[in-house]
Amino acid sequence: MALKGISIVAARCLSSLDLLFRLDRGLPQSNLRLVVDGLVGALAIGVVATTPVAAQEKPSSLGLGIFTFTSGPAAAYGMPGKNAADLMIDEMNAKGGIEGVPVKATYVDEAQGAQGVIAEYRRLAADAQNQVMVAALSSANCLALAPLAEQLEVPTVGWNCDTHQLLMDGKSKYVFRPNGNTVPEFIAYAIYLLDRKPGVKTVAIINPDYAFGHDAAKIFTAALKALKPDVEIVAELYPKLGAPNYQTEISRLATARPDVVFSNLWGADLENFVRQAAPRGIFTSSQVILALGETVLQRVPLPDGVIVGVLGDGWWMSPDAKANPETVKFAEAYKTRFGEYPVFPSIKMANTLIYVKAAYKAAMLKNGGKWPTRAELADAMKDSKVTTLTGTVQTRADNDGVVDQIVGVTVKAPAQQFPVIGDMVRYKGSSLMPQVGQDPLAWIATLKPEFAKSLPKPGSYK
Amino acid sequence: MLNAIIPLLLDSLASAALIFFAAVGMTLVFSVLRVLNVAHGSLYSIGGYVAASICLFIASRQLSPYLSFAALLFSAVFVAAIFGPLIERGLVRWTYGKSEAVQILITFGLFLVLEDLQRLIFGVQSFYEDTPMRLLGTTSIGGVVYLNYQIFLIGMAVLVVVGLRLLINHTRLGRLITAVVTDREMAQSIGIDTNRIFILAFSLGVFLAALGGALATPTSGIAPGLGADTMVLAFAVAAIGGLGQIEGAAVASLIVGLARVLAIYLAPSLDAVAPYAAMLVVLLIRPYGLFGSVTARRI
Numbered sequence: 209m210a211l212k213g214i215s216i217v218a219a220r221c222l223s224s225l226d227l228l229f230r231l232d233r234g235l236p237q238s239n240l241r242l243v244v245d246g247l248v249g250a251l252a253i254g255v256v257a258t259t260p261v262a263a264q265e266k267p268s269s270l271g272l273g274i275f276t277f278t279s280g281p282a283a284a285y286g287m288p289g290k291n292a293a294d295l296m297i298d299e300m301n302a303k304g305g306i307e308g309v310p311v312k313a314t315y316v317d318e319a320q321g322a323q324g325v326i327a328e329y330r331r332l333a334a335d336a337q338n339q340v341m342v343a344a345l346s347s348a349n350c351l352a353l354a355p356l357a358e359q360l361e362v363p364t365v366g367w368n369c370d371t372h373q374l375l376m377d378g379k380s381k382y383v384f385r386p387n388g389n390t391v392p393e394f395i396a397y398a399i400y401l402l403d404r405k406p407g408v409k410t411v412a413i414i415n416p417d418y419a420f421g422h423d424a425a426k427i428f429t430a431a432l433k434a435l436k437p438d439v440e441i442v443a444e445l446y447p448k449l450g451a452p453n454y455q456t457e458i459s460r461l462a463t464a465r466p467d468v469v470f471s472n473l474w475g476a477d478l479e480n481f482v483r484q485a486a487p488r489g490i491f492t493s494s495q496v497i498l499a500l501g502e503t504v505l506q507r508v509p510l511p512d513g514v515i516v517g518v519l520g521d522g523w524w525m526s527p528d529a530k531a532n533p534e535t536v537k538f539a540e541a542y543k544t545r546f547g548e549y550p551v552f553p554s555i556k557m558a559n560t561l562i563y564v565k566a567a568y569k570a571a572m573l574k575n576g577g578k579w580p581t582r583a584e585l586a587d588a589m590k591d592s593k594v595t596t597l598t599g600t601v602q603t604r605a606d607n608d609g610v611v612d613q614i615v616g617v618t619v620k621a622p623a624q625q626f627p628v629i630g631d632m633v634r635y636k637g638s639s640l641m642p643q644v645g646q647d648p649l650a651w652i653a654t655l656k657p658e659f660a661k662s663l664p665k666p667g668s669y670k
Numbered sequence: 671m672l673n674a675i676i677p678l679l680l681d682s683l684a685s686a687a688l689i690f691f692a693a694v695g696m697t698l699v700f701s702v703l704r705v706l707n708v709a710h711g712s713l714y715s716i717g718g719y720v721a722a723s724i725c726l727f728i729a730s731r732q733l734s735p736y737l738s739f740a741a742l743l744f745s746a747v748f749v750a751a752i753f754g755p756l757i758e759r760g761l762v763r764w765t766y767g768k769s770e771a772v773q774i775l776i777t778f779g780l781f782l783v784l785e786d787l788q789r790l791i792f793g794v795q796s797f798y799e800d801t802p803m804r805l806l807g808t809t810s811i812g813g814v815v816y817l818n819y820q821i822f823l824i825g826m827a828v829l830v831v832v833g834l835r836l837l838i839n840h841t842r843l844g845r846l847i848t849a850v851v852t853d854r855e856m857a858q859s860i861g862i863d864t865n866r867i868f869i870l871a872f873s874l875g876v877f878l879a880a881l882g883g884a885l886a887t888p889t890s891g892i893a894p895g896l897g898a899d900t901m902v903l904a905f906a907v908a909a910i911g912g913l914g915q916i917e918g919a920a921v922a923s924l925i926v927g928l929a930r931v932l933a934i935y936l937a938p939s940l941d942a943v944a945p946y947a948a949m950l951v952v953l954l955i956r957p958y959g960l961f962g963s964v965t966a967r968r969i
Contacts, residue, residue: 417941452892487803
């Protein structure tokens with residue numbers, strides 16, 4: 209035990225030393241930093257290896273490392289996730305925590321960049337009380353943390369992590385994503401668009417300039433081309449993530465005169481784009497699709513008829529959500545505490561915590577009521593089916609989640625001061641995903657117009 | 671053809687105006703104090719936060735929305751009056767005559783403090799206040815709808831260039847500044863209070879930074895992290911124009927604006943690198959910038 213204590217202290221000291229070198233974030237790694245990172249990693253592995261993770265006694269508290277953006281432009285998306293985690297954890301603890309153990313969250317701000325996020329992950333993983341990591345929001349950080357999770361053998365649940373690349377190799381043991389991914393999320397928009405505007409000829413894309421933006425453009429374009437081969441992409445713009453000004457991009461979109469403008473901008477970028485594009489007529493001259501539009505419904509006056517969705521089934525006003533008293537209670541409690549109704553990142557976080565709680569329950573049922581090890585917990589997540597606030601999440605053999613996809617358009621609602629989602633459709637998650645191990649883009653290329661015809665139509669989900 | 675060129679030109683000018691406001695304050699401070707103020711970007715974003723806060727206050731009290739234009743100017747004056755003398759006397763003056771590395775480290779430290787201070791006061795969420803933009807409406811040019819506020823910004827940038835030139839060349843203060851820039855010791859020996867000039871010049875630089883942030887807020891919003899982006903862009907513009915050259919900053923802003931707009935229209939993947947590619951090309955041809963010149967170092 210003394211050795212373990214010394215190891216943890218040493219790991220923390222080195223992590224603190226690492227924090228000192230954060231001043232160089234964004235700059236190339238210094239050799240010293242590489243050494244520090246390496247030492248921290250080595251120690252973390254040592255600590256994990258020597259820690260009695262097989263401890264079967266209930267700990268005094270269950271630590272969760274929760275990774276999200278709490279600062280910078282991405283905080284507009286990340287903070288609703290943190291708020292939901294705060295609320296859910298308080299509610300869980302009020303009922304005795306998870307299986308009788310109070311939950312204690314440590315939040316990590318992803319705005320510090322991948323190097324800092326990795327260092328924080330190692331630091332938290334070195335503490336045996338932190339049994340699960342809820343990480344992360346950014347696809348880039350998820351990709352960076354996934355190998356580390358496997359190396360340190362820490363169950364890591366991606367509460368957002370949209371990129372389809374995360375679990376493509378199908379070999380992951382400790383990384384789970386109880387969410388949809390870029391493949392079902394963006395195929396859903398292509399199908400909904402073609403149902404709503406079958407005559408569409410030209411499309412312009414404005415997405416953020418990193419993996420999520422480029423992946424989404426690739427998948428949306430591939431799905432459109434497969435389902436309607438004569439569609440032409442007339443402009444593809446990738447402004448820098450966090451760019452405050454889109455005026456030139458808006459002029460470029462206006463000169464291209466597309467039938468459809470598709471965007472998966474998010475956070476403050478999305479708010480900025482909407483505020484700048486609306487007065488310049490983009491929403492009236494083209495059919496606009498804002499893949500993450502639901503997140504700004506309560507903050508920005510979006511006109512009617514904009515195609516929006518929730519990258520999954522996390523719409524707090526969907527028919528399923530409204531029929532679930534737990535969801536209604538959660539939404540009202542969220543509104544009371546934070547002054548706004550939960551947006552879909554909040555629901556994703558809440559559903560992820562429900563998923564973690566269910567895994568503990570399943571693991572303890574399996575091992576006779578003993579507190580599970582990290583490995584037993586990961587094992588319980590495999591092939592699980594969990595009822596969430598907004599539907600169900602089925603974990604596949606590759607640890608990827610299958611959730612339904614809700615898409616609709618903005619409409620005015622007499623009961624609300626902001627637009628809501630109307631003319632909704634709810635696609636079965638399994639119908640929009642390739643088989644385990646199948647290349648997603650190759651699978652999308654095989655789709656035929658008949659495939660779209662077999663799916664439910666806009667307005668069918670009510 | 672004209673329909674294709676007009677958006678390019680207008681977007682370049684509008685983009686250049688915003689870039690110019692981000693860079694001109696840093697350039698002015700360097701020209702007088704010979705200090706590269708890394709905290710410039712933070713002062714830009716503080717100007718934006720203060721402007722947005724005042725505009726929101728005006729809206730909450732249901733005062734005339736046209737007061738928001740006055741608020742943009744007032745916020746810049748307010749920020750300059752508070753931070754200008756405080757930073758110059760409290761920190762920057764200790765760096766005079768010291769190496770550039772010391773100056774950069776001290777102002778970088780200040781940048782970090784100011785960035786955290788903003789998070790502490792204004793939080794981490796984005797701030798928006800677009801009343802001035804909405805009041806001015808839109809204009810359709812060549813089939814493309816533009817915000818009149820964009821045209822207003824172009825006018826403001828021209829006004830600042832002309833105003834600064836008039837101030838430097840045709841006022842007593844301007845002549846005193848010129849004397850200090852030309853030969854600090856000689857200016858001191860003939861009785862010019864150089865400390866006062868430094869405070870005024872630094873405060874003017876802070877005013878221009880804060881004005882840039884205030885004018886940008888109605889169209890762009892403001893969020894943590896803006897300061898760092900602004901600082902890097904301002905430095906690129908100052909380097910292209912020649913450190914300390916106000917007209918250089920104006921021309922460099924046009925070059926960077928045009929480079930960005932051309933990239934977005936013709937090669938969108940080069941958008942982010944366009945300003946720095948322009949900087950690289952200019953510095954390869956003219957290492958001291960377009961308007962800069964070699965100066966002898968006094969030992």
